[in-house]
Amino acid sequence: MGPGDVRLTVVGRTNFDAAPFRVTVDVHRRVLAAKSRFFSDKLRLSGTLSVEILECNDVAIYVEAVVLMYSAELQLKSKLLGMEVSKILALLKICSAIMFEEGIRACLEYLEAVPWSEGEEESVVSHLNQLQIDCSRLDTVLHRVIANPSTSSRAENVFLKLSLGVLQAKDDKARREMKGLISRLLKEDCNGNGLHIGLDISRDILYQLCHRCLGSLVLCLSGTTGFDSKQDRGAIMAEISREADNMQWILGILIDRKVGEEFVDLWADQKELAVLHSKIPTMYGHEISKITAQLCISIGRGQILVPKEIRFSLLSTWLEPLYDDFGWMRMGGKSIDRKLIEEGLSQTILTLPLPQQQSVLLKWFDRFVNMGDDCPNIQRAFEIWWRRAFVKQYAIESKLQLAVCDIPD
Template sequence: MIGQKKRQRVGSSSRISSSSSIDFPKPDGSLTETSAKPLLPSIPGGFNDPLTADVILSLQIDSDSDDSDHSSHHLHLHLHSNVLRRSKYFDALLSDRWQTNSADDDDRTFRINLKAASASMDPYLTLLQLLYSNDFSTAILTPSIALSLLPVALHLLFDECIRACIQFLEAVPWSEDEEKAILTIIPSLGHEESRELLARVSPPRNNSSEEMLHRLITASIGNHPYVASAKVKSFVAKMLKDFPSRDSVRRVFDRAFEASLKTVKESLEKYSSPDFRGDHDETEAIQRLNLHTAVYHGKDLLWLVERMIELRIGDTAVKEWSEQVSFVADLLRAFHDDVWRNIAPGLPALVLRCTARLADAVATGSVLAAREVRLKLVSVWLPVLIVCREKNVSPIPSGQKQLYQELEETFLRIISTLPMSDAELLLHHCLSFATRNVEDCPHLVSAFNTWFRRATRPPHDNENAT
């Protein structure tokens, strides 16, 4: 006999007794019952016709319950060998090799016992009827029906039904549970049979999820042609926040941050280049373009920084920001003239906001930066803060602190985490935070008091020992 493989069955689990009639499945996957206790339909010359049948098929399913109605698990069907041969399983059973042992010599009636490899007879009865018909479209109406028939078709090697089920599943949407069932049954299919199904659920590349995430980020920070940018950013932020792999999200954000920062830096470098400086009319358009480009991508950069801090994946951004010596030099050159005020007045605020978000993440411990990174972050960006403060270039939101004052406090908190020798050098540069009224700069007073308190503390025992 041909070996029968146990296959997981999905779909309807209702049971049909030997006295119930059957029809093609309804859209919900169940079978139609025409009356309370009708006989199985007998189609003259066709399905279950005892007068013309030459095969008696005994269909049964296992029952684990001793007190259950065994009649509901056993059916005798009158079928025809020429029809059953459409199934390779039955064709093998009816071959000359098995006829001697399977046929009754008096009436030449073959007797076949078939144990259903599922918890219900419904899909087996439906498939046996389909052997008498090619009308698969009438029988396969939903994914659940296709999924209930497909394991039986594989069990009985009914190729036409297998193809019909797969073609249906390829063409229609699936629920999440149906997709799980399809993934379970795919290993039982051949390569060609499963190719389209696999293409629908399998990423084409190992990093395809990250590529999709990167495209989402790119769409959110670029000129989206269909909907407002704010709506796209809100949607993308939600998707990224809920994405299960933090490592993937971190990598795509680092990639996007690096690209946006590079664009901003290149724009400022071109603007600050001696080749493009001066009052020549022919350079004005280029100067405007460079500054506008810096502002445009600076907004993208700020959005990326805020999302990275929100997701607690800003480690790489903090480290990268602390190493922008040449970028800061270009910014300082740009801020020392007044051209930017008429062309890109929002540029200083964007740069300060990026710095403030990253510095605050370090000061609060959201990003655990090494000593060297903390030192460089303050050392590199403190001059930008001082210039902006002196020129009063940052906006003053109504009812809020000035942006540069918030950054002052954050820098002083980071300085308090550094060795006293480093803190001493940096605090000297922070003297510009002072005001005529000492009460207006309590953060600076507190920072110096902290340093002096530590400086006057008696040496620790370990220091004496050395």
């Protein structure tokens, strides 16, 4: 190609501690003018044999972009192979600034094809949004992370499909792992104030899943009579445990998304289910009582707010089954926090009117003195009720005070 006929000098940003870094190279007017509209205009207007670029953020990358102009378009992608995504983004920024079309196209094709880490993903989107490039040219790259609203499924439809798949899963280990995964992803969909900012999952969809689980649980318990064999009995009991675990998972999502109030009323109304629950072995039934414990913990923490009638109805329906199952729940190991359940139960009872507190706690007293550790220890709630009822005497007086003043004639 012969010796260069234009001297290109690239100078870095001014550094107060030292002179700015600069690089000077001899280049060819024909190449720069043919490949870059920026250099074509600059060389035509100046008519000089030298070009100086000042205040460059990355001198080495700028020079490398110029060197790429000497490659045929088909060779450009091979020149980029193996480069870090961050370097490609820096090259793309220079190519865009000097209007080197073949370089822009090669960098975009590279970004579209190469895998990104999560950190690189954010950097790619940020850099592309800053470039003065037609959006239609960026779509090929950004389709990886930005869905087209006109063709993408609604988030709640995807969530419903995934959830039904989890609830019906045959492999227990895979089901547990996928429940954990979906729960973590849903919790990420939340800002610092607890408001959900991404997934548009309606209350109706969540309660549709809830009613499905509840129906399956009732059906399982209804089928516990008239076993043909021990094998049939074992299969049904395993199904009961699985459906109860499914219900706990859905309830956890309802609580996290602050829409659990309706479930408390629904669960308190399951008197038929509570009767059926009393007819199955405790080793299986205690999974159902975990649902009641989960509700009491949330009510006790103020995460679910329901009227006192519903709170009392919940305890009236499910407290005795919880007492019956607590021994098995206590042996549940790490999956059960006994102190957490006892605290939640205590706080829930203490939100009731005093006569209802007395009714619940006197029945608990009779159970506890006979069952010991196999009954929840809610002595603290008993003490608080006793002081409220017999020691502290609160009175609320309404007094009407009249102010009399003279009115001048």
